[in-house]
Amino acid sequence: MDFSLSDEQSLLKDSVERFVQNDYDFDKRRKVMAEEDGFSRKNWQQFAELGWLAIPFSEEDGGFGGGAIELMLLMEQIGRGLIVEPYLPTVVLAGGFLRRAGSAAQKEQYLSGIIDGSKLSAFAFAEPQGRFNLADLTTTAKAKGDGYVLSGHKAVVLGGPSADFLVVSARTSGDQRDADGISLFLVDAGAKGLSRRDYPTVDGLRASEVMLENVEVGKDALIGAEGKALPLIEEVIDDAILAVGCEAVGAMEVLYKATVEYSKQRVQFGQPIGKFQVLQHRMVDMFMEYEQSKSLMFMAAMRLDEGYNDAAKKAISGFKVQVGKSGRFVGQQAVQLHGGMGMTEELSVGHYFKRLTMIDTLFGNVDFHLKRYGSFD
Amino acid sequence: MDLKLREEDLAFQREVREFIDRHWPEEVRKARRNVGRFEETKGEAPEVRRFIDALNERGWAVPNWPAEWGGTDWTPTEKYIWDKETARAECPQLSAFGARMLAPVLYTWGTAQQKERFLPLIREQKMIWCQGYSEPGAGSDLAALATRAVRDGDEFVVNGTKIWTTGAHVADWMFCLVRTGTEGKKQEGISFLLIDMTTPGITVNPIHLLGGIHSVNEVELADVRVPVANLVGEENKGWTYAKGLLTHERTGIAGVARSEVMLARMKDIARETGVDGGSLWDDAEFRRKVHALEIDLEALAMTELRVLSQVEQGGAPGPESSILKIRGTELSQALQTLQIDVFGYYGLAYPDQTLIDNEGPVGHPYGLTAMQAMLYGRASTIFGGSNEIQKNIISKAVLGL
Numbered sequence: 001m002d003f004s005l006s007d008e009q010s011l012l013k014d015s016v017e018r019f020v021q022n023d024y025d026f027d028k029r030r031k032v033m034a035e036e037d038g039f040s041r042k043n044w045q046q047f048a049e050l051g052w053l054a055i056p057f058s059e060e061d062g063g064f065g066g067g068a069i070e071l072m073l074l075m076e077q078i079g080r081g082l083i084v085e086p087y088l089p090t091v092v093l094a095g096g097f098l099r100r101a102g103s104a105a106q107k108e109q110y111l112s113g114i115i116d117g118s119k120l121s122a123f124a125f126a127e128p129q130g131r132f133n134l135a136d137l138t139t140t141a142k143a144k145g146d147g148y149v150l151s152g153h154k155a156v157v158l159g160g161p162s163a164d165f166l167v168v169s170a171r172t173s174g175d176q177r178d179a180d181g182i183s184l185f186l187v188d189a190g191a192k193g194l195s196r197r198d199y200p201t202v203d204g205l206r207a208s209e210v211m212l213e214n215v216e217v218g219k220d221a222l223i224g225a226e227g228k229a230l231p232l233i234e235e236v237i238d239d240a241i242l243a244v245g246c247e248a249v250g251a252m253e254v255l256y257k258a259t260v261e262y263s264k265q266r267v268q269f270g271q272p273i274g275k276f277q278v279l280q281h282r283m284v285d286m287f288m289e290y291e292q293s294k295s296l297m298f299m300a301a302m303r304l305d306e307g308y309n310d311a312a313k314k315a316i317s318g319f320k321v322q323v324g325k326s327g328r329f330v331g332q333q334a335v336q337l338h339g340g341m342g343m344t345e346e347l348s349v350g351h352y353f354k355r356l357t358m359i360d361t362l363f364g365n366v367d368f369h370l371k372r373y374g375s376f377d
Numbered sequence: 378m379d380l381k382l383r384e385e386d387l388a389f390q391r392e393v394r395e396f397i398d399r400h401w402p403e404e405v406r407k408a409r410r411n412v413g414r415f416e417e418t419k420g421e422a423p424e425v426r427r428f429i430d431a432l433n434e435r436g437w438a439v440p441n442w443p444a445e446w447g448g449t450d451w452t453p454t455e456k457y458i459w460d461k462e463t464a465r466a467e468c469p470q471l472s473a474f475g476a477r478m479l480a481p482v483l484y485t486w487g488t489a490q491q492k493e494r495f496l497p498l499i500r501e502q503k504m505i506w507c508q509g510y511s512e513p514g515a516g517s518d519l520a521a522l523a524t525r526a527v528r529d530g531d532e533f534v535v536n537g538t539k540i541w542t543t544g545a546h547v548a549d550w551m552f553c554l555v556r557t558g559t560e561g562k563k564q565e566g567i568s569f570l571l572i573d574m575t576t577p578g579i580t581v582n583p584i585h586l587l588g589g590i591h592s593v594n595e596v597e598l599a600d601v602r603v604p605v606a607n608l609v610g611e612e613n614k615g616w617t618y619a620k621g622l623l624t625h626e627r628t629g630i631a632g633v634a635r636s637e638v639m640l641a642r643m644k645d646i647a648r649e650t651g652v653d654g655g656s657l658w659d660d661a662e663f664r665r666k667v668h669a670l671e672i673d674l675e676a677l678a679m680t681e682l683r684v685l686s687q688v689e690q691g692g693a694p695g696p697e698s699s700i701l702k703i704r705g706t707e708l709s710q711a712l713q714t715l716q717i718d719v720f721g722y723y724g725l726a727y728p729d730q731t732l733i734d735n736e737g738p739v740g741h742p743y744g745l746t747a748m749q750a751m752l753y754g755r756a757s758t759i760f761g762g763s764n765e766i767q768k769n770i771i772s773k774a775v776l777g778l
Contacts, residue, residue: 001379001380001381001382001383001386001454001682001685001686002378002379002686003378003682003683003686003687004378004686004690005378009378069378260776260777260778263778264777264778274778275778277769277772280768280769280772280776280778281765281768281769281772283772283776283778284768284771284772284775284776287696287700287771287775287776288700288703288704291680291696291697291700292673292676292677292680292700292704293676294697295676295677295679295680295682295683295697296672296675296676296679298378298679298683299380299675299679301378302378302379302380303380305378305379306379306380306381315675318671318672318675318676321669321672322672322676370665370668370669370672371661371665373668373671373672374664374665374667374668377644377664377668
């Protein structure tokens with residue numbers, strides 16, 4: 001049992017922390033978000049140069065062979081800075097599929113581009129009717145000649161607007177909610193028959209509704225075995241849950257500390273409001289929610305590094321329940337304690353609150369993961 | 378970062394399990410599990426005595442003490458394993474007042490003679506202690522205590538009233554905070570005295586708690602004469618010692634292992650409890666409540682491990698240690714409350730000892746201890762510094778407010 005970081009891990013943590021501190025304050029973030037893509041391509045190149053885009057990939061694939069702990073350290077800082085660059089869709093999701101199940105040719109064509117920063121991606125998995133069920137798919141991929149034809153509607157594809165290629169889940173056989181018969185495809189964003197409706201999400205990210213109308217792909221677009229993708233999807237989504245959960249922990253830390261600071265400055269009734277016991281106890285509650293979330297973050301990351309099994313899945317769902325609950329509480333109370341100022345776009349507090357609210361929903365909310373957690377009992 | 382126990386820790390764990398299986402076997406655990414606890418009585422059951430003797434023989438009675446007084450020099454991980462395994466097997470513990478609360482004060486600030494006289498008896502549980510802290514006018518505001526100790530030659534003459542004194546009716550001795558000075562801040566002028574409960578002038582009045590348990594008392598002290606040799610440390614410095622005691626052993630305070638045992642047992646009982654032709658465990662609403670608590674418990678267990686790992690690396694516990702008492706007690710109360718739900722109507726039966734002795738418990742055999750645990754458990758967020766006081770402390774010490 002050891003909770004200390006290796007030297008490499010400490011270096012990684014410091015490097016992201018420094019970036020957030022020096023290059024990503026709230027004003028800079030605002031400017032970045034005003035750019036056409038909703039993020040900064042220059043920053044993205046810097047991420048590539050700093051090696052962050054290579055972290056989870058094996059050394060053979062040109063990466064650093066990082067695991068869940070490395071992902072945790074990076075995402076926690078991304079959460080502290082509310083970084084909007086598409087690390088999650090490109091590196092964690094699309095990269096997660098390629099590194100686990102991509103063929104040599106697919107890695108050559110796509111993974112190297114992810115690592116050097118030249119290619120962005122997104123994972124199109126959700127559908128309008130499917131809610132959080134990863135197997136509820138009406139998008140079909142029908143064999144045709146030497147390849148497949150994809151048709152369907154993929155919903156809220158995070159990072160969709162800037163993606164150069166998509167990873168798409170589609171049904172090659174079976175009924176709408178069958179576990180079997182699900183396959184994954186690499187689809188170029190410019191493919192004929194693919195159209196998008198792009199829009200911002202509440203937390204300042206970009207997403208798309210992706211319509212596939214008889215999109216033809218070759219046999220080489222299939223990732224892994226045909227019809228057997230669900231366990232792989234679940235595994236990559238669990239990585240993504242760890243990632244956004246760590247972001248939430250980073251965001252909660254910023255929020256509870258910012259609220260404490262604000263309560264020391266803001267004077268009402270002739271004294272700083274932080275002197276009022278009812279507010280002190282509320283802030284202690286925020287602090288405790290943050291610490292408990294952080295504890296389960298460590299547990300989830302360590303379990304994932306031990307191997308992907310039921311214990312890891314259970315730890316991931318438990319962590320997601322905790323950050324869902326705690327994130328809402330800390331976010332809402334931060335707004336409450338900042339009073340009217342907390343309601344404004346001008347202060348960062350509300351932006352963290354929005355991100356935390358979004359994270360609760362992403363990849364399954366508290367109710368969903370409480371049920372999943374229980375399914376391992 | 379990893380959660381795996383090292384090979385030497387696993388070996389230690391096996392050793393501990395063997396010890397427990399030998400000296401506190403499953404039959405004994407099972408027999409004692411459903412026994413209600415109404416009256417703390419002097420002396421212990423023979424199986425408890427045997428276990429404590431075995432602990433002493435093995436040198437494991439007081440792992441946290443310094444080695445020269447019988448401590449084990451275990452690493453924090455080994456201590457953690459010990460706590461976890463003994464809680465899982467529901468082993469008896471040494472009375473906390475002597476072994477966990479007084480002893481650290483004695484071996485840190487006591488005189489050589491006090492150490493020689495008291496520590497071995499505490500270790501062997503041959504001297505039972507109670508704690509004279511709270512008073513009718515000094516609860517959360519403990520430093521407002523008013524019991525006076527006035528020096529008269531080689532003795533202090535003590536007058537006042539202590540309250541909520543757990544086990545005063547069975548204790549041989551009491552460690553007691555008394556006022557010896559009235560100058561300066563109220564925290565100054567408090568002294569730490571050891572009082573023999575057989576000294577003339579002491580009257581112990583029982584207070585019966587919810588659930589029918591007699592464990593706490595009111596203790597009246599009228600012209601009680603205490604030798605000056607029974608003063609611990611310096612006169613008027615008792616507050617410092619009492620506070621120093623509070624920073625000891627923060628990790629055990631969360632009661633994680635006990636709550637884990639309770640949670641696991643509740644699941645078993647729910648599986649055996651019929652509802653609408655199925656079992657209570659089939660009820661998704663019920664299961665969700667259990668799992669929500671289980672996640673809280675896992676978070677708390679990890680928080681405890683984080684603290685442990687900091688201590689293991691020679692550091693001081695971080696700010697997260699401060700939440701262990703609050704969350705640990707909130708959680709055990711939530712579990713105790715849910716446990717009552719499990720028993721449905723039988724959760725309402727009042728645990729009357731005479732009736733049980735004559736005719737056996739009513740309803741489920743666990744039902745009785747569940748209600749008692751729930752009622753008595755309400756005290757956990759009150760004693761040891763109420764949870765509201767704990768929040769005041771965190772607010773000041775951690776958040777800087």
